Amino acid sequence: MKDKRRHGNAALRAATLGLLGAAVVPAPASALETPGEQLAKKWEFDTGLLVYSESGGRVQAAEPVLKATRNFGDDRMLSFKLVLDTLTGASPNGATPASTPQTFTGPSGSGSYRANAGEMPLDDSFKDTRVSLSADYLFPVGENGKFGYGLTASKEFDFLSAGANARYSHDFNQGNTTLSAGLSYEADEISAVGGAPVPLALMPAAVSGEVENENEDEDEGGGPGAETKGVVDVIVGLTQVLDPNSLVQFNYSLSTSSGYHTDPYKVLSVVGADGEPLRYVYESRPDARTKHAVFARYKRYLFARDVFDLSYRYMTDDWKVQSSTIDSLYRWNFNSTNYVEPHLRWYQQSAADFYHAALYDGEETRVTEASADPRLGAFSGYTVGLKYGHTMQSGNSWSARLEYYQQTGKREGVPEEAAAGLSKFKLEPDLSAVMFTVGYRFKW
Amino acid sequence: MRLITAVCLLLAASAASAEASPLPPALAAYEGKLIYLDFWASWCGPCAESFPWLNQMQQKYGANLVVVGVGVDEDTKAGDGFLKKHPARFQIVRDPDGKLPELYGIEGMPSAVLIAPDGKVLHKHSGFRSQQIAEYEAVIRAALPREEASQ
Amino acid sequence: MTRIALIVVALLALGGCADIGAKPWQRGVLAREDMQVDPDPVQTGLDDHIYFSKEASSGGRGFGGGGCGCN
Numbered sequence: 200m201k202d203k204r205r206h207g208n209a210a211l212r213a214a215t216l217g218l219l220g221a222a223v224v225p226a227p228a229s230a231l232e233t234p235g236e237q238l239a240k241k242w243e244f245d246t247g248l249l250v251y252s253e254s255g256g257r258v259q260a261a262e263p264v265l266k267a268t269r270n271f272g273d274d275r276m277l278s279f280k281l282v283l284d285t286l287t288g289a290s291p292n293g294a295t296p297a298s299t300p301q302t303f304t305g306p307s308g309s310g311s312y313r314a315n316a317g318e319m320p321l322d323d324s325f326k327d328t329r330v331s332l333s334a335d336y337l338f339p340v341g342e343n344g345k346f347g348y349g350l351t352a353s354k355e356f357d358f359l360s361a362g363a364n365a366r367y368s369h370d371f372n373q374g375n376t377t378l379s380a381g382l383s384y385e386a387d388e389i390s391a392v393g394g395a396p397v398p399l400a401l402m403p404a405a406v407s408g409e410v411e412n413e414n415e416d417e418d419e420g421g422g423p424g425a426e427t428k429g430v431v432d433v434i435v436g437l438t439q440v441l442d443p444n445s446l447v448q449f450n451y452s453l454s455t456s457s458g459y460h461t462d463p464y465k466v467l468s469v470v471g472a473d474g475e476p477l478r479y480v481y482e483s484r485p486d487a488r489t490k491h492a493v494f495a496r497y498k499r500y501l502f503a504r505d506v507f508d509l510s511y512r513y514m515t516d517d518w519k520v521q522s523s524t525i526d527s528l529y530r531w532n533f534n535s536t537n538y539v540e541p542h543l544r545w546y547q548q549s550a551a552d553f554y555h556a557a558l559y560d561g562e563e564t565r566v567t568e569a570s571a572d573p574r575l576g577a578f579s580g581y582t583v584g585l586k587y588g589h590t591m592q593s594g595n596s597w598s599a600r601l602e603y604y605q606q607t608g609k610r611e612g613v614p615e616e617a618a619a620g621l622s623k624f625k626l627e628p629d630l631s632a633v634m635f636t637v638g639y640r641f642k643w
Numbered sequence: 644m645r646l647i648t649a650v651c652l653l654l655a656a657s658a659a660s661a662e663a664s665p666l667p668p669a670l671a672a673y674e675g676k677l678i679y680l681d682f683w684a685s686w687c688g689p690c691a692e693s694f695p696w697l698n699q700m701q702q703k704y705g706a707n708l709v710v711v712g713v714g715v716d717e718d719t720k721a722g723d724g725f726l727k728k729h730p731a732r733f734q735i736v737r738d739p740d741g742k743l744p745e746l747y748g749i750e751g752m753p754s755a756v757l758i759a760p761d762g763k764v765l766h767k768h769s770g771f772r773s774q775q776i777a778e779y780e781a782v783i784r785a786a787l788p789r790e791e792a793s794q
Numbered sequence: 795m796t797r798i799a800l801i802v803v804a805l806l807a808l809g810g811c812a813d814i815g816a817k818p819w820q821r822g823v824l825a826r827e828d829m830q831v832d833p834d835p836v837q838t839g840l841d842d843h844i845y846f847s848k849e850a851s852s853g854g855r856g857f858g859g860g861g862c863g864c865n
Contacts, residue, residue, distance in 0.1 A: 247836040251844065262843070264836050272692060273772045274865055282839070339865065342770070345858070366857065373750055374863030375815025379856065438831065438859020443816040444823050448831055450856035492854035498829060506828045514851040522851040530828050538828070548850055575850055600837070606848065630848065638836055686825035687864045715819040744819040751818045752864045769818075770865040 240642040243268045247638040254631045257321065258288040274345070275338040282331040282353075289323035293465040293571035295557045296320070296624040297476050304403050306392035306464055319628050322464060329355040343370040351385070359388045366434075375440040383432045390425040391463035398483030399563050402466050428458030444500040452492045460484040467571045468557045474620025480563045482570040484553065490516040506530040520575065522548035536590045542602065544582040550611045551575040556626045559614035573628050577609040584634075595641035606630035665762040667746055669713075669736050676709045677786055678758040682744055684715050685725035690753045693771040694729040700783060701733040707787050711736055713743050715752075755779070757786055818863060825862035832857070 244267050251260040262285075268278040292303060294314070301314045305324035314320035335349035348365040364383035371378070389395065396402075436450035461484045468476040496510035508528040515521045523546070530540045553568035554575045563569070584602030591597075608627020666674055681697055683690035694712075701710040710733035716722035717739050726735065738744070747756050751769030759765050766782050816824060827833050838855070846852040 245836045247840060249840045249844075262840060264840065266836055273689075273774060280839075282843075284843070339772075368858035370859075370863070372815055373818050374821075377859030379858040381857065432853070434854075434856060436856035436858065438856070440815045440824060440860060442814070443820040446824065446829075446831075446860045448856055448859060450854060452854050454853070490851075492851070494854040494856065496831070496855075498831070498860075500823045500826070500829060506826075510855075512851070512854045514854065516850075518850075520850045522849070524851065532828070546845075546849060546851075551850065574848060580849070598834070598837075604844075604848075632848075634844065636837060636840060638834070682819065684819065684822060686822045686862055688862065689864045717820075717822055721822070741817065741819050744817070749818055752821065752862065754818070772865065 241270050242643045243270070243640070244643060245638070245640045247636055249634060249636045252633050253288065254633075256289055256323075257630070258286060258290055258632075260284060260286045260288075273339065276336070278335045278337075280331075280333045280335075282329075284327075284329035284331070286327040286329070289321035291573055291628045292320050292322035293482060294320040294468040294476065294479055295470065295474075295571075295621065295626055297468075298623075299475075301476065303466070303479065317624070319625070324464075327355050329353060329358075340367070343374075344368070357390050357392055359390070361386055362430075364432075377438040379434075379436045379438070381432075381434045383430075385430040385432075387428040387430070387458070388425050389428070389459055389463065395426045395459065395461070395463045396481040398461065399480045399566070399569065402479040402481060426459030426461075426463075428456055428460065430454065430456040446498050448494075448496040450492075450494040452490075452494070454490040454492075455488070457487045460486065460488060462570070462572055465570065465572050467555060467563070467569055469560055469563050470557045470614070470617045470621065471560050472616055472620055474557075474617050474623065476557075477560055480558070480569075482572065483568050484570055485518065485568055488516060488518055490514060504532050506532075518575070519552035520548055520550070522546065538586075538588045540586040540588070540600075542582065542584040542586065542600075545579070546581070547579040548577065550577040550609075555612040555614065556610070557612075557614060557617065557621060559616045562614060571612075573606075573608060573630075576627060577611045578606050578627065579609070580604060580606040580630075593641075595639070597639045598637070600634075600636045600638075602634040602636075604630070604632045604634060666758070667743065669738065669743060670711065670758075673709045673711060673734070674762070675760050677707055677760055678756075679708055679710045679783060680713060680743075680747070680756040680758055681710065682713045682715055682749055682752065682754045682756075683725075684752060685718075685721040686716070687752045689771040691725070691729050692773060693753055694731060696771075696773075696776055696779075698730075698732045700780065704783060704787060708783060709734060713738050715739070715741055715744055717741075757782060759786065821862050821864075824860055825864075829860065831860050 244265070247264040249262040251258065251262070253259070262282065264280065264282050266278060266280040268276055270276050294301065294303065296314065296317050296319055299316055301320055302311050303320065303322070304311050310324060312322055312324050331351070331353035333349055333351040335347060337345060337347035340346045345368045349363070351362040353360045362383060362385035364381065366379065366381035368377050368379035370376070432452065432454045434450055434452040436448060438446060438448045440446045461482055465482045466479040467482055469478045469480055471477050492512055492514040494510065494512040496508065498506060498508045501507055510526045512524040513522070524544065526544045528540055528542050530538050532538045551570070553566070553570060555569050555571055557571065558566070558569060582602055582604045584600055586598055586600035588596060588598035607629055610627055613621055613626065670678065679700065681693065683693070697710050697712065700708065712731055712733060712735050714722040714735060714737045719737060719739055722737060744754070747764070747767070753771050754767065754769045756764055757766040765786050823829060832838050842852065
């Protein structure tokens, strides 16, 4: 141990001698800190920026995040989070490709958009900005408990959401076992441009810029008025330390939502036996959804330096969607201030029972629910990524992460009568996206 | 005569070792004193919060109390770094093998054990909450010799 | 459904095995930032938002436990 001859460092001298076992009476201190005068910085800021870009002129998004946490000491923490989300670009509107160009009306006749022959129709008629704010307070309860509660709110031009949540965790076995439970409620209001369309109603034909509207009045927010949805989420979990270098976590979560689940801008193609579109109808989803998910995670410290993290989630719901997610990370701390972290995620889901790639002529009068939203289809996806992180002398840190996400659709929900006709088109849109995130964390 | 002296000395020596301190070798230097044994580590946030208070306790009751901070970092360099950031004006003992916490049955971090001059454990508690320092100090005062405690 | 419930109950019972774990003074590794259940909450939030927009599943990840076990 080096004996640093720092001016007046009686404490360090005493400490050095303490190592040798000699009894030393510490020199009188010049100035004492009372427990209240902590020199520690009390605010911690965690910032990030995500840039997301899908290939093929599809969605581009930039999302800055700012999180600020104030530590009041004794494990009491207040945090605030602000997220901005700007979205541009196109996404599939649910219609299938056709052998001739197709034209679709934008919401509330706000223009129209086209798909060329053989092309997957993409709706690029809206740009969107979302702002989201949340506040959260966490504090200890008794010797072994922690309680937290928070509020969230988020706004897009056609969507408003507010929520509240609470969670509690309790430590057992000297902190080796932790049981936790969380509850949250969210209320959403969807004010679709032009009003929410009547489910499975005809999409009005676009005639060179003029729109024949067969729906009800199209005043801003008119039609049936704003739609609402309520979501209740419950989660229970167990975290268990296995040994000084590893832990596991298991969670079960339940989510029930009721209200308007439909995407007011998405349609389905109603096709004839030749697979060509005859008309388009707006989609319709059930007004209730119950999801169950179980999750398991394993973390282990390896080679006295690195961390391995592996997790699995299985989800099933009453829309008959089932999914599996495997996520793995390896943090390679190649020196004390830098790391590189490869990431691999694999995802697979089955289609919802009301998912249809397209409807056959007349089917639209017989079904009560139908959607061609690729999000509800069958597909598998994988993400590969690499993250680099650096910690500075000050203790502040920054990181950069580059990832690639690829979704491959599975052909499903094709009406038998039109199967032959539709076989000439690729119905399941694939998705490729590049995601770049930078982050910076600092204390103040 | 020499034989009797020798036997007496031998008996005295063995009698002394029979009343030998129950303190472990690492704490032998503090035998016969009222010891406030505090377990800390570089990775323990509340330990950083507790050091200024421990400094204050050592300063206030220095004549009768020895505050001994036992650092349990397995990585001694990490412990050194912590001491640089949070200077200790009290005794420091390093125990990377965890013998002392095992001996005193520590149940959380940080932990404090108040040991009487005869080596008996008077009080033990886990955790450090700045809202409870009055209670922590009261425990010390209760163990001090009467003249000091009444000041 | 009952199957899932039974699995969860069995896993919760695992917590009763008091011998598994680390002594309170052996939590140096568990206290590391990269050993926390969620070392980068901002990144996790961004990822959750991406996958929520592109997939039919969401959430499920938990909170709490591990760490230094202090106080």
